Amino acid sequence: GAGVSQSPRYKVAKRGQDVALRCDPISGHVSLFWYQQALGQGPEFLTYFQNEAQLDKSGLPSDRFFAERPEGSVSTLKIQRTQQEDSAVYLCASRGERSSYNEQFFGPGTRLTVL
């Protein structure tokens, strides 16, 4: 079956531009996570959705970051007025059940470069 997909795979933006990153989770998965992975680092949590509800956005680095999942499936991470420090790989993960015991399935990521 299809895994988690993300688009675009690569995005180059000029500083100050807005970007939107899309995540298509595995069909039927309740939980969806966004992580940010800087070069040479491990992924860091950004935000969590359970169906369409955004239950935790404590990891979003600033109010320029906004995420939504309006119908409980596809999610979009939007970054407004991009800055160079936003350059990173943005990973989306989905999980079938609510339990934190279950593994998260990751997409290939979107590599964002802000010039």
Next chain:
Amino acid sequence: AQKVTQAQTEISVVEKEDVTLDCVYETRDTTYYLFWYKQPPSGELVFLIRRNSFDEQNEISGRYSWNFQKSTSSFNFTITASQVVDSAVYFCALSEAGNYGGSQGNLIFGKGTKLSVKP
């Protein structure tokens, strides 16, 4: 606070050597889960194993084995007879269980260990 430390930044071995990747974690939770993920050059994180904090049995899966020691807060990963295809960045991760497993379970990752296996 929860934290995962992977002290080895990079390891280079020759094919067929055994290699152990270290992982040390910190948490105040009594119930938690530990994971290992592999990130090949393509970038996608691939799930390898999950461990419940109450289950300290070591596990072997083919050439992979994991040693979980709660007394030292370690969850080490060994690859036996390494192969070139094992070259990747390996991440250890921790998530809390919360009360009755109700935690959302976002993963806390270490910085990763880059493994290079040379032919």
